C-alpha cells in the first residue's frame with residue numbers, strides 16, 4: 101500500500117468546502133496564444149471537459165470566453181476559474197470585474213489570488229519594477245488583507261468560491277489564523293518531480309482541495325520524457341500525460357494540463373487506473389538524483405516559504 105493518500109480512480113469531480121463539485125481535470129490556458137485558445141477551449145468542452153482555468157494576467161480571457169460560448173454547453177454545466185493579479189491585491193473585486201467582462205460571464209466558479217505577493221499599482225503596468233530592476237512589492241499591504249477583501253466577494257454572486265494559488269504551508273498557516281472563510285483550493289506547481297507531499301497533506305487536513313498546475317512540467321512537458329512515466333504509460337497502452345494526470349487525480353489533486361492541440365486535449369482528460377505500486381514509484385520519483393525541480397519560479401524577491 102502507498103504511504104500517501106489516494107482516492108478512487110475514475111472519480112470525475114471532487115467536492116469543495118463550499119459543497120460545489122470541481123471537475124478533476126481542467127484545461128490550462130497559460131501561454132495559449134489568443135488566436136489558438138478559443139479553438140482549444142471550444143474543442144475541450146466539446147470533447148467533455150467542464151473545467152477551464154484562466155487568469156487576468158494571461159491577457160487572453162476574451163478569447164477564452166469566445167471558446168466557452170462557441171462550445172454551446174450551458175454555463176451552469178461549466179466550472180470556470182480566474183485569478184486576481186498581484187497589482188490588484190488592494191482591489192480584488194475590480195480585477196474580477198475586468199475578468200468577467202473579458203470572459204463574457206456573470207460569475208466564475210472559483211476566484212484565486214494568483215500569488216501571495218502584492219505589487220504596487222501603477223496604471224496598466226502588469227509587473228511594475230523598482231529602479232534596480234526588482235519587482236515593486238507593495239510592502240504596506242499583506243496577503244491576509246487581500247483575503248479579507250476576497251471574503252466579501254461570494255456574497256456578490258460574482259464568484260461562487262474563493263481560493264489561493266502558490267501558497268506554502270507557512271503562508272497558509274498565517275492566512276488560516278485570521279480567515280473567516282477557508283480557501284476552497286490551493287493551486288500550485290505539482291508533478292512527479294515536485295510532488296508537494298507535505299503541502300498536499302496539510303491542505304487535505306484543512307479541507308482545501310489541491311490543484312496541480314504545470315502537471316506535465318510546463319512548456320514542452322518535460323516530465324513526459326521520464327523513463328518511469330514512459331514505462332508506466334506503455335504498460336497501460338496510454339499516453340505519458342495520462343499517467344501523470346491520473347497520478348494527481350488518484351492523490352485527490354485536481355490537474356490542469358494545458359494544450360492547444362485537440363488530440364492531446366482529448367487524451368489528457370481520460371484517466372487511467374494506476375496500481376498502488378505505480379503510485380508509490382511516481383510518489384518517490386523526485387528522490388532520484390537531479391529529478392527534484394521547481395520549474396515556475398518568478399523572481400519575486402520575497403520568501404514564499406517554499
Ligand SMILES: NC(=O)c1ccc[n+]([C@@H]2O[C@H](COP(=O)([O-])OP(=O)(O)OC[C@H]3O[C@@H](n4cnc5c(N)ncnc54)[C@H](OP(=O)(O)O)[C@@H]3O)[C@@H](O)[C@H]2O)c1
Pocket residue numbers: 127128129130131153154214265266287288312313314315316317318319320321324339341342356357358359360361364365367368396
Ligand atoms: N497559478 C499559477 O501561478 C499557474 C502557473 C502556471 C500554470 N498555471 C495553470 O496551469 C496550466 C498548466 O500548466 P502549464 O501551462 O505550465 O504546463 P503543462 O500543462 O504542464 O504543460 C503544457 C505543455 O505540455 C504540452 N502537452 C500537453 N498535453 C500533452 C500531451 N498529451 N503530450 C505531450 N505534450 C503535451 C503542451 O503543448 P501544446 O499546447 O502544444 O499541445 C505544452 O507545451 C496553465 O496553463 C495554467 O492554466 C497556473
